[in-house]
Amino acid sequence: MDVLAVDHPLVKARLTVMRDARTDNATFRAALHELTVMLVYEAMRTAPVRTERLHTPVARTEGYWLANPPLLVPVLRAGLGMADQAHKLIPDAQMGFVGLARDEETLKPTPYMESLPETLAGRPVFVLDPMLATGGSMEYTIRLLTGRGATDVTAICALAAPEGIEHLEKSGLPVRLVTASIDERLNDSGFIVPGLGDAGDRQYGAV
Ligand SMILES: O=P(O)(O)OC[C@H]1O[C@H](OP(=O)(O)OP(=O)(O)O)[C@H](O)[C@@H]1O
Ligand SMILES: O=c1cc[nH]c(=O)[nH]1
Numbered sequence: 001m002d003v004l005a006v007d008h009p010l011v012k013a014r015l016t017v018m019r020d021a022r023t024d025n026a027t028f029r030a031a032l033h034e035l036t037v038m039l040v041y042e043a044m045r046t047a048p049v050r051t052e053r054l055h056t057p058v059a060r061t062e063g064y065w066l067a068n069p070p071l072l073v074p075v076l077r078a079g080l081g082m083a084d085q086a087h088k089l090i091p092d093a094q095m096g097f098v099g100l101a102r103d104e105e106t107l108k109p110t111p112y113m114e115s116l117p118e119t120l121a122g123r124p125v126f127v128l129d130p131m132l133a134t135g136g137s138m139e140y141t142i143r144l145l146t147g148r149g150a151t152d153v154t155a156i157c158a159l160a161a162p163e164g165i166e167h168l169e170k171s172g173l174p175v176r177l178v179t180a181s182i183d184e185r186l187n188d189s190g191f192i193v194p195g196l197g198d199a200g201d202r203q204y205g206a207v
């Protein structure tokens with residue numbers, strides 16, 4: 001699996017704000033918004049473009065448009081905090097939604113929402129979820145997408161645990177990962193260490 005850990009001082013600085021237990025919900029959301037812009041920017045680096053000649057007020061030149069904008073799929077709740085910023089960067093993108101809650105005992109994802117286009121053949125998909133922990137939620141989401149014909153999926157995550165990366169690698173699913181950090185490990189409760197806690201709760205409050 002292709003894994004890109006974006007190594008940049010601005011990425012590290014936003015992530016530090018998110019990791020800090022003293023950061024309040026609003027500041028956490030703002031840092032995730034800014035981090036998302038940087039991760040999506042990197043994820044789009046290799047996106048195909050279509051060119052067309054145009055006139056500036058001064059001369060003729062080449063213009064560039066995205067040839068095949070990705071479908072954006074935030075995984076609720078926590079991925080909602082990445083959706084608007086990704087959409088601002090790629091205004092032509094369509095958006096789908098998946099809602100999952102991880103069972104605190106079994107660590108398995110429980111689905112509660114799915115709103116996706118019927119067919120995804122030939123369409124790149126960006127899954128937006130700040131956390132790749134065991135990898136169960138991401139695997140579930142990608143299987144929904146491949147079931148509709150997707151063959152080109154990018155997981156965009158603020159943090160990834162080595163266990164989650166290994167899980168996706170073993171799954172054989174067609175996915176690449178763009179992340180701000182590969183952390184040390186999971187703890188006994190399935191939380192990423194050092195991590196940032198529960199990304200949904202840190203944005204919206206505990207449920
Ligand atoms: O890799 P995994 O072990 O599956 O864990 C990762 C999942 O856990 C978090 O969601 P959570 O279930 O806490 O839901 P929430 O976004 O509503 O808080 C996170 O946003 C991922 O979706
Ligand atoms: O550390 C973790 C692991 C799963 N989900 C989170 O929100 N945080």
Ligand SMILES: [Mg+2]
Binds near residue numbers: 198199200201
């Ligand atoms: Mg949560």
